[in-house]
Amino acid sequence: MVVRPRPGKPTQGILQWAGQAFPCALGRGGIRAVKRESDGATPLGPMRLLHGYFRAGPSRALSAAVLSSPLPFRAIRADDGWCDAPGDRNYNRKVTLPYPASSETMRRADRLYDCVIVLDYNIRPRRRGMGSAIFFHIAREGFAPTEGCVAVSPRVMGRLLPHLSRRTVLTVLR
Template sequence: MMRKRIRASKRAFGLWVMALVVAVKTFGAGLDSSVQQLIVSVAPDWDASTGKLQLFEKTNGAWKASAPAIPVLYGKNGLVWGRGVLGTDEPGTHKQEHDGRAPAGVFKIGTIYTYDPSLPSGAKYPFHTVGAGDAWVDDITSPDYNKHVTIPDPANPPPWFEKQKMRHGDFAYRWLVEIRHNSDPPAANAGSAIFFHIRRGPTRKTAGCTTMAEDDLVKLIRWLHADKHPHYALLPRAEYEAKWKAWGLPSPQEAAAVMP
C-alpha cells in the first residue's frame, strides 16, 4: 500500500512538473525583478502603424505611470513578433530584414547614439557620439550583423562601409535610442537597427522603428536611468490583454491611456 502511494505521489509530482513546463513555455517567465522602468506601447492590431506610448516606473512593487501618453508611429506594414527578452518564442510570423514591420515583444533598452557631444541637459545614460567611422551592420551574411561597429580608418573604409555607415546630419537620427531587438545574440535575417528616434512627420510611418515628436523623445531620454534597467514592451492590444499578467506588465487598467 505504501509503495502504491509513493508511486502515485511521484506520478502526481511528474504531472505537476509537466504542467509547469507547459505554462512557462506558453506564458513566459515574465520580466526580471531588476526592471524598474518600462516603456509601454499598445497597437490596435498587428497591421497598425500608429499607437500610443507611456512611461512607467515600479514603486513599492507596482507600476505607476510617470508621464502622459504620447502618439507614436511603427512600421509601415504594422507589427510582427521580434526577438527580445519576452515574445521570442511565440507562435506566428517573426520579423525579418526589410519587412517594414516593428518587432513586438519586450526588449532591453541599449545605448543612445547621437550626433551631439552630449545628451540633452539633465540626461544621464550611456551614449555614443556617432563619428565618421561608425556603422550599423544590416548585411545578413556578416558576422557583425545587427551590431554597431567602428572602423579604424574612415579615410580608407572597407567596401561594405558606404552602404552601412550611420548617417550624419539627418534630423530624424539626432537621437537614436537602441531597442535591443535581435541582439543577444543576433540571428541572421531576423531584423536589425531598431531604435526610438524622431519622427519625420505626424503620419510618416517607419521601416520598423518606433518614432515620436522630438520633444517627447528628449523627455524619454531624460527619464531613462541605466540602474533601473529600462525595457520596452510593444504589443497589439489582444496580445497585451492576454499576456500582461504573466509577463509582469502594467494591467490594462493601469495602461488605459495607451490602450486603443
C-alpha cells in the same frame, strides 16, 4: 514604456509612460511577432534600452537632455554605421564606414538620429535575417512609418531622456 498601435493606423502608435500618452511612429510593416530583415515591421514584445548615440553640436536642442540621461550616450562620428547584411559576421552591430557589406549610415542628413537609442532586439543572441537596427529615435514629420523602429517627436524624446536607463524596457503590444 508601452507602445500600442493607433486604432486604424498600424504604422502609428501610442507610447504610454508615467500615466501619459504620446504619439509615435512604427514600422511600415506594422507590428509582427516574427520579424524578418527588410520586412519593415516593428517587433512585438519587450526590448531593453542599451545605449544611445546623438548628433553633437551647439544648435541641437536634445544635447542637454542627452547629457542628463542615465543611459550611456556617445556622439555620432562621420564613420559610424550599422551592419544590416544578414550574411556578415557583424550583422546587427555598429561598424566603421566605409564597410564592405550593406550598412546604414548613423550620421544621417535628416534629424532621425539626432538622438537614437539601441534596443536589445536580436542583439544576444543574434539570429541572421531576423532583423537589424531596431532603434528608438526621432520621428519624421507627421509620424511617417519607420523601417521597424519606434520613433517619437524631439520634444517627447527630450522629456523621456532624463528618465531612461539600462533598466528601461520598451514593450510593443498589439
